[in-house]
Amino acid sequence: MQLALLYTFFAAIATLANIGAQDLSMRMYSGPWHILLSVFVGTGVGLVVKYLLDKKWIFRFKAENARHDATMFTLYVTMGLVTTAIFWGVEFGFNHIFGTTTMRYVGGCIGLAIGYVIKYRLDKRYVFRTFA
Template sequence: MLFAGVATGLNLLTQFIVKLSLRTHIDLNTLFLIQLITGTGVGFVFKFTVDKFFIFKERTLNRTLKQFIIYTLFAIITTGIFWGTESLFQIIFSFENRELLGGFLGLSIGYTTKFFLDKKWVFNVENSKNFVIINKKEK
């Protein structure tokens, strides 16, 4: 949970910095989209790295490409939860930084869901064999 908290903090801090930096230069809808994309990117890179090497204690790079692809597919699903929640808060409420509160809630739900998906399918050697990424021709 510590690393999920750090990833959430990095994501939301990145969004806040983007908001402060660009809010007088571009329209609010474009700004919101840039916030989502940059925060997600920062959180994604950090989270994959700590999940692989610290949470699930992988010490090899042998399966990294396959893991990264599967991890990314699950991240797309859970990012939908995060972005959807953050967007709903942006649309429904009118208080300052409402999108960040929605983002916090969405990230909490998304990271919890993602942990269980990753534990079962990404960083589990037996289960990840069931995912065929590239068909190798038999010799």
Template structure:
């Protein structure tokens, strides 16, 4: 796959996962009050749904990983999740910083978008190096 195609696909999948993440957060915050507990649960739920979606998309359409079976998926998803810890801290830090600075939904989401954008760039490089062994997408 050419570099422009890879970048376009990765960005598209990042957008999809971001929309899933933010939609999940909105759903949680529609049900719970936007206090510390509601905000924390929204962050966790959004992160979980975005993570699962992005793993599936990256595994199949970015890294073309053909491994199968619960052991392989468990190992790779575990590594993928560990690599996501640093990038999640970037995301949460930006979103929380924007929330604390402005205390508005719009600015919270701007912070989330900025944090997710930075985090996805870092995550791609970590996943490419440490998680997925099939490198056909990088020839």
């Protein structure tokens, strides 16, 4: 139960980092493709934040060296492709249906929540399997 609460807390931190980075990106650039760019930036920021928190506190992973850590990060990103598709689908769906930034962010939060539930299972089984 404690692990689930910690994972949920870290998912909330990563979600805030993601949405915050999206909002900052939108404020800095309003040209063509600004929404796509903001979602891409937010995804990158959220991914790095979540990886750093998960590897240390959830899976207690310690890399042998930089190459080992890069390999694990690559696996982590690979498992995140499916969950990112879910997150983006919900966020862009909300944007299309409601047409407002606020509702796009709501969709993003919902998509991230769904994705993080799936991501934990994928990471435990395929990425950090010897550490969980």
